[in-house]
Amino acid sequence: MGSLGRVLVVDDDDVIRQLISVNLELEGFEVTTAVDGLDCLEMVKQVRPAVVTLDIMMPRLDGWEAASRLRADPDTAGIKVVLLSARAQEADLQRGDRIGVDAYLTKPFDPDELIATVRRLAGLPIQA
16 A cells, blocks of 8 residues: 655654654654754755645744745645644634634644644545
C-alpha cells in the first residue's frame, strides 16, 4: 500500500513535532518535518506536501507569516494548511480565515482529531 500523501509538520518543539509525525506516519502518511516558518518555506518547495501542519508561535518566522507566504506564492497556494495554536481566540480564528488557512486546531490537540483533519484536507475518506 502506498503513502496516503505527504504532510509537512512544522513546529519548533521537538516533542510536539515528533508526536504529530508519529501519529501521521502510523496512519500511512509520508511525513517531513521543519523547525520554523523559514524552514517550512524551503521544505515545501522540495517536498510538495498535500498538507502542512503549522505551529503559530515559532522563532524566525511564525505560523501566521509562513501561512501568508504559502498562500501568496502561486506554487504553494493550493497546499492545505492546518494551524496549531495554544490560543484559539476569536481574533486568531478570524486572522486564520483572512489568510485562508484550511483548519485550526488548539493545543493540546486530540491526535484522532488531527488525523481526521489531515485526512479530510488530503481528500481521503474519514475513517470511523
